[in-house]
Amino acid sequence: MDSPLGAIKIVGDANAIKMVVFVDEIGEENEGIIPLVVRKCKKQLHEYFVGQRKQFNIPVAPEGTDFQQQVWQNLQDIPFGVTSTYAKQAVKLGDIKKIRAVGTANGKNPIAIIIPCHRIIGSDGSLTGYAGGLDKKAWLLKHEKSMPGMAQTSLF
Known part of the structure; x- marks a missing residue:
């Protein structure tokens, strides 16, 4: 499409x-x-x-390891228009030491946008890695923040 x-x-x-x-x-x-x-x-x-949808309600079945599945499920819990970090994601999954593994799993996400890995940013607020390219990540984040009612910018 x-x-x-x-x-x-x-x-x-x-x-x-x-x-x-x-x-x-x-x-x-x-x-x-x-x-x-x-x-x-x-x-x-x-x-x-076109700004008419903030949530997706279609079944997804990405192929990956058990750990990748956990990371991708966690991504789906991040609300529209909100960002989080790799570190926060690792803590939520139970082990801050897994921050690199979390980053790797995000990079292997096969279902862009719907499993919103674009909402993960660096701990310093910088845009970091996105399989589609940082220009697309920046566009997606700006698009979501521009929607009405999107005052909150980060999770936690």
Whole structure:
């Protein structure tokens, strides 16, 4: 699908979304039947980009280790328009020493935007790593902060 940030590829099956990634160009659409969950994902992402959606309510099933799954689940608890840090995420998962592992898991998140790893910033408030690029991360954070009622800027 096309978006204000460029092309986005959505992959899913009949049950859940498996992947949402930024790509260089939109490829050929699957000529077969597009699963309902993929159509819903595309619609909800469009609503997000035009400022009509702050939460996604589609099933996701990213593939990863148990630890990655915990990190990605934790990301989904960060509210729209709010940021947190890798350190806070590691503490929430029970071990500050896992801060690098948390960062690595965030970097391997296969479902951009919906599992909002863009909401994780450095402890000093700096923008740090984002698979889609820091320009996209900055745009997403600015977009979320510009929505009405978004006065709170960080979690905890």
